[in-house]
Amino acid sequence: MDKTARSQCVISNVLEILGDKWTLLVIRDLFFFDKHEFKEFLASPESIATNVLTDRLKKLIHNQIISEIPHPETRTRKLYFLTQKGKDLLPILGSMAHWGSKHLPDLEAMQPLYERLRTEPKKVQSEINARIEKWEREYLQ
Amino acid sequence: MDKTARSQCVISNVLEILGDKWTLLVIRDLFFFDKHEFKEFLASPESIATNVLTDRLKKLIHNQIISEIPHPETRTRKLYFLTQKGKDLLPILGSMAHWGSKHLPDLEAMQPLYERLRTEPKKVQSEINARIEKWEREYLQ
Numbered sequence: 364m365d366k367t368a369r370s371q372c373v374i375s376n377v378l379e380i381l382g383d384k385w386t387l388l389v390i391r392d393l394f395f396f397d398k399h400e401f402k403e404f405l406a407s408p409e410s411i412a413t414n415v416l417t418d419r420l421k422k423l424i425h426n427q428i429i430s431e432i433p434h435p436e437t438r439t440r441k442l443y444f445l446t447q448k449g450k451d452l453l454p455i456l457g458s459m460a461h462w463g464s465k466h467l468p469d470l471e472a473m474q475p476l477y478e479r480l481r482t483e484p485k486k487v488q489s490e491i492n493a494r495i496e497k498w499e500r501e502y503l504q
Numbered sequence: 505m506d507k508t509a510r511s512q513c514v515i516s517n518v519l520e521i522l523g524d525k526w527t528l529l530v531i532r533d534l535f536f537f538d539k540h541e542f543k544e545f546l547a548s549p550e551s552i553a554t555n556v557l558t559d560r561l562k563k564l565i566h567n568q569i570i571s572e573i574p575h576p577e578t579r580t581r582k583l584y585f586l587t588q589k590g591k592d593l594l595p596i597l598g599s600m601a602h603w604g605s606k607h608l609p610d611l612e613a614m615q616p617l618y619e620r621l622r623t624e625p626k627k628v629q630s631e632i633n634a635r636i637e638k639w640e641r642e643y644l645q
Binding site: 370371372373374375376377378379381382383384387388391408409448451452454455456457458459460461462463464465466467470477 | 511512513514515516517518519520522523524525528529532549550589592593595596597598599600601602603604605606607608611618
């Protein structure tokens with residue numbers, strides 16, 4: 364057992380799961396950019412490396428934050444989606460966007476979505492939920 | 505310029521600053537455990553390495569999330585404290601604690617503070633602010 368695992372601090376344990384920027388960027392892509400495939404995550408502007416993405420998807424599945432199904436068109440590809448535990452992460456991304464909108468103001472104009480997440484969080488949340496539910500109706504049922 | 509810096513995404517840029525568990529553990533120690541000294545951060549149960557702590561403190565100062573003053577008792581030591589930009593991170597830690605309380609339930613009983621952060625966030629926030637202000641009156645004025 365490594366030393367970190369012994370901490371009984373909730374935040375410490377949350378950071379064991381989320382405390383890595385690539386993990387949270389994949390979660391961002393699932394929430395805001397409607398991405399569900401390996402190649403779609405790879406195409407994000409941050410240029411995640413293939414091996415890092417493979418590792419983080421595995422870790423997210425292990426932690427039950429995302430789940431996977433075979434792609435309906437070809438079983439060699441997979442579709443990834445947020446579980447309920449994953450969907451519950453939205454307030455963390457929302458609070459990060461809120462902080463960023465305030466303290467990294469040169470980016471703000473580029474991000475109408477994050478600006479809306481700050482000014483009308485409930486509305487954005489229900490739009491995101493509606494999109495996720497639409498996806499789930501199409502692929503999970 | 506590295507690839508990541510080119511992203512115009514607010515969350516991506518926030519994660520460039522915060523997306524590392526050690527960084528957020530130092531911020532946690534400042535908020536919740538009234539720690540202000542290098543040796544106090546070192547003593548946290550996660551056992552941060554000296555060189556990692558040095559690096560993360562430097563990065564936090566560079567990003568104006570914390571600041572430092574000489575220790576009033578000895579100028580060979582320093583006191584670290586949250587700037588306003590750093591204090592504005594509390595909702596991010598709060599949303600992490602909230603998520604952790606729900607999804608890592610075996611830790612919940614250990615963390616009355618985090619439980620309270622979930623159930624009475626305003627009250628906890630004003631207690632934390634009061635403690636921070638008390639510290640600032642003692643050391644910064």
